[in-house]
Amino acid sequence: MSKDSKPKHPDTRLTTAGRDPEANFGIINPPVYHASTVTFPTVAALHDAEKHRFDRVYYGRYGTPTTFAFEEAVADLEGAAHCVAVPSGLAAIAISLSALLHGGEHALITDNAYFPTAKFANTFLKKFGVTVSYYDPMAPAADIQALIRPETKVVFTEAPGSMTFEVQDIPMIADIAHEAGAKVIMDNTWSAGHFFKPFAHGVDVSIQAATKYLVGHSDAMLGAITTNDEDIYNHIKITQVGLGYATGPDDCYLGLRGMRSLAPRLERHQATGLKLAEWLAARPEIATVLHPALPNCPGHDIWKRDFSGASGLFSIVLKDNYGPGDRARMLDGMELFAMGWSWGGYESLIIPSDPRTMRTTYTWPYNQPVLRLHAGLEDSDDLIEDLRAGLKRLSG
Numbered sequence: 001m002s003k004d005s006k007p008k009h010p011d012t013r014l015t016t017a018g019r020d021p022e023a024n025f026g027i028i029n030p031p032v033y034h035a036s037t038v039t040f041p042t043v044a045a046l047h048d049a050e051k052h053r054f055d056r057v058y059y060g061r062y063g064t065p066t067t068f069a070f071e072e073a074v075a076d077l078e079g080a081a082h083c084v085a086v087p088s089g090l091a092a093i094a095i096s097l098s099a100l101l102h103g104g105e106h107a108l109i110t111d112n113a114y115f116p117t118a119k120f121a122n123t124f125l126k127k128f129g130v131t132v133s134y135y136d137p138m139a140p141a142a143d144i145q146a147l148i149r150p151e152t153k154v155v156f157t158e159a160p161g162s163m164t165f166e167v168q169d170i171p172m173i174a175d176i177a178h179e180a181g182a183k184v185i186m187d188n189t190w191s192a193g194h195f196f197k198p199f200a201h202g203v204d205v206s207i208q209a210a211t212k213y214l215v216g217h218s219d220a221m222l223g224a225i226t227t228n229d230e231d232i233y234n235h236i237k238i239t240q241v242g243l244g245y246a247t248g249p250d251d252c253y254l255g256l257r258g259m260r261s262l263a264p265r266l267e268r269h270q271a272t273g274l275k276l277a278e279w280l281a282a283r284p285e286i287a288t289v290l291h292p293a294l295p296n297c298p299g300h301d302i303w304k305r306d307f308s309g310a311s312g313l314f315s316i317v318l319k320d321n322y323g324p325g326d327r328a329r330m331l332d333g334m335e336l337f338a339m340g341w342s343w344g345g346y347e348s349l350i351i352p353s354d355p356r357t358m359r360t361t362y363t364w365p366y367n368q369p370v371l372r373l374h375a376g377l378e379d380s381d382d383l384i385e386d387l388r389a390g391l392k393r394l395s396g
């Protein structure tokens, strides 16, 4: 490939974005710059750096070349003009909401959002005078329209919901929000920005918990916020530095390294996730499998229309005859599926979570919690054997 021909395919871009070997002795990966203090030789240089502090080296909290390299790669992945690296996925959510909302305004949030998103909104946003209400992720256009108020400035989406996997109609929601003068924030962590392109579907701000697929190895705390809107970018950057969020350069480096293998990892997570989901769907112990690529998942047709693939995270619901003791026997004995929060690493996980205690706009239609699974990179037949033994333990 000649030097100035731009690589076109997403997999190629994932291997090249954010790299500049020529500026670094030919070394493939960017160095890890640790910095708080940055010095300037003249007053003029100091003032010039201050003017360009959002995208040049100025002070550690604003970022170093390692931060900028990670931000460039995530912006390229999601198709955005700007990215701001932050220290966690929840920081990405909190900063975006804080940047776009003021006291007296209203945020409309999907009821299936990652639960700490709702917690942040119900505590911090409310404390600063923002009103918050929720909508059913599968609500038709007219119902969402009816929930919009004159002071609604943000509609928050998450597709699919990371516990119950409803796939929202993002273009429809974006049209309604924009008509009312509100911005759309999307938690795009499930697709990793690889299987869903937020800005081609009307999203204004996309956030990712980079702790999941971007880092991919369960070892770094990191988040990312992307946008195409210059004004929003400035607000987000002002909020990030103003609140004092600084992102560790080692974590940015790990995020960037994880992204180099994102495409093949996701292919494998997808293949294994689907194999497990289909195997589980045929088991007599299971009431339902909530996986966007299976036809019974709420929003499956939207997933088919808007997404180019599925990652490895989905849920199952057991039949009503199993109680807490049965579930504990199943989960306590798992050999390959570990029990733990987060997901997106190379390892398989399983975790119980109860939507009945979280949903406020609709009634969760099962008498059971979900068991959420993350299909890791282990051999899928070994994972099936682990699940087979687990389901057997349900009956004692």
Ligand SMILES: Cc1ncc(COP(=O)(O)O)c(C=O)c1O
Binding pocket: 088, 089, 090, 091, 114, 162, 187, 189, 190, 208, 209, 210, 211, 221, 222, 223, 341, 342, 343
């Ligand atoms: C969908 C989703 N968004 C955001 C987050 C928050 O990410 P972090 O743990 O990096 O703060 C999580 C974490 O599990 C998540 O699942």
